[in-house]
Amino acid sequence: MMSKSRFVQFSKPLLGTEEAQAAYDTVMSGWVTQGPRVAGFESEFAQAVGSTHCVAVSNCTTALHLALQAADVGPGDEVVTVSYSFLATANAIRYLGAWPVFIDIEPGTWNMDPARIEGAITPKTKAILCVHQFGMPCDLTGIMAVADRHGLPVIEDAACAIGSEIRIGESWERIGRPRGLAACFSLHPRKVLTSGDGGVITTNDAELDRKARMWRQHAMSVSDLARSSSSQVIIETFDEVGYNYRMTDIQAAVAREQLKRLDDIVEARRALGRRYLELLADIPGVELPVEPAYARTTWQTFGVLLPKGVDRTVVMQGMQDAGIQTRRSTFCCHLEKAHAASPSRFALPVSEEVYARNLGLPLHPQLGHDDQDYVVASLRAVLKGHAA
Ligand SMILES: Cc1ncc(COP(=O)(O)O)c(C=O)c1O
Known part of the structure; x- marks a missing residue:
């Protein structure tokens, strides 16, 4: 039965000529980073999950970093999260000098146990970072109930959860609407959709959207796209420390084709x-x-x-x-x-x-x-x- 010549791959992205053509077209267009294709991908992704805003970034780790920073997480603060996750979940908290406070998961779903959140909240708690592990939606209704009681923002690590659905009340919706302050997705090749690498933040919070857009591009006061599209000379400023967390237009072009699948x-x-x-x-x-x-x-x-x-x-x-x-x-x-x-x-x-x-x-x-x-x-x- 067991033949050595047989090979079954653990994971394999579904990529075809459409993605290859889209990447080719982008290269030939001459605009290859954070330009019109990123903007197009953002509006299509927002529509796909039902969010008001969507910010494309370089990967989910940087998405988590920006979302936590927007939630005002900083040095010495605590974020309640799970240990049972890829390292990026806890790493993003540490990037800000804050500490992950790990609580246990439920048997069966292997997701954050909402019953354990309350006991982990201290005056230092700034946010809850839940994970939809392996694409299985966590109990957002239970998590949001505790968060709302304590006035804490919830960030959803939805790295694995593009296309996952959750029932809220009587209706089903895709993960990413989002129910918390923001949801962060990954486009790594082991995920449901891929653009090589890539990340997405969805939110209904206009201020988070504005900050993430600014921080992802060195906190520049105006985007390259806006500057290039303007007939007036625009002099940009840098009023705080930002990052280079851009998604390229080549990635976005591939991601748009993936979204169709x-x-x-x-x-x-x-x-x-x-x-x-x-x-x-x-x-x-x-x-x-x-x-x-x-x-x-x-x-x-x-x-x-x-x-x-x-x-x-x-x-x-x-x-x-x-x-x-x-x-x-x-x-x-x-x-x-x-x-x-x-x-x-x-x-x-x-x-x-x-x-x-x-x-x-x-x-x-x-x-x-x-x-x-x-x-x-x-x-x-x-x-x-x-x-x-
Ligand atoms: C739960 C979870 N969060 C975050 C990440 C980080 O995603 P990325 O590789 O896009 O930074 C991963 C990636 O494996 C993940 O599984």
Whole structure:
């Protein structure tokens, strides 16, 4: 059954001639960074998720940095967040000299447990940074209720959640409207859509939009696009310290083509996710992710919890030997040296267990059913061998 010549990729972006042509056209247009195509992408993305404003930046990490800065997070402040996430979530807080206060996640969804927020709030708390992990919407209704009681802004780390949907009250909406102050998305190749790299901030707050636009381009008082389009000479000023967090027009041109594929990509991913849930259901000891009634995920990463006591590295090697790429899904920031100094006020048993047992399986829109069957059969065989 296990043939070494077979290769199943963990993740593979769906890019075609449309994206290549769009990049080509942009190069030939002569305007290659933060120009008309970035502006076009911003309005199309805002429309796709239902936000009033949208700011394109270089990646999701810089998006988080700007959103937190706009929420007035600064040195010595605290931001309540989860440890069970990619390092960028906590890093963005540290860029501002603030501290992440890690709270535990819920079993099943592996997302922030709203019941734990209140106990983490102190006079130093400036914001809540929740994560829609692996594309699974977190319980925004529960999180917003606590945030509103305490007057705290919520930033949504939606790096993995382009195309994910959440039910608020009786109606469904895409992540990014946003429900908090801002949502931040990633266009890295492992995400649902990609432009190589890229990030997006969506917000309904005009002031956040203005600040993010200014900061992303060295805090210049007027954009290149506005300056170049004006018949009058404009003398720009720099009134504060900004950053170079620009998205290029080449990236935006690719991203616009990707956006046209969003519905198809999400449908394909959801169908594969449903199929995995069925195929994996009877493997002894394996625990599957839970999609709650208020969420429609994209399975940006499809992870399962391996049986307790199983050595994940051995399983990963077994899968690798069968020609199948697997990953650890994500990390626990507090277990990495980079965040060892963060004030660790709470035990995080669920995060640590989910981190230790989580195995990400291949899932991308080009994955065939035969590949998926092969992944499941191989996992079954590897686990059986492990138990023997
Ligand atoms: C939850 C989460 N937040 C933030 C990021 C950072 O995204 P980017 O690579 O676009 O900076 C990632 C990327 O993997 C992520 O998974």
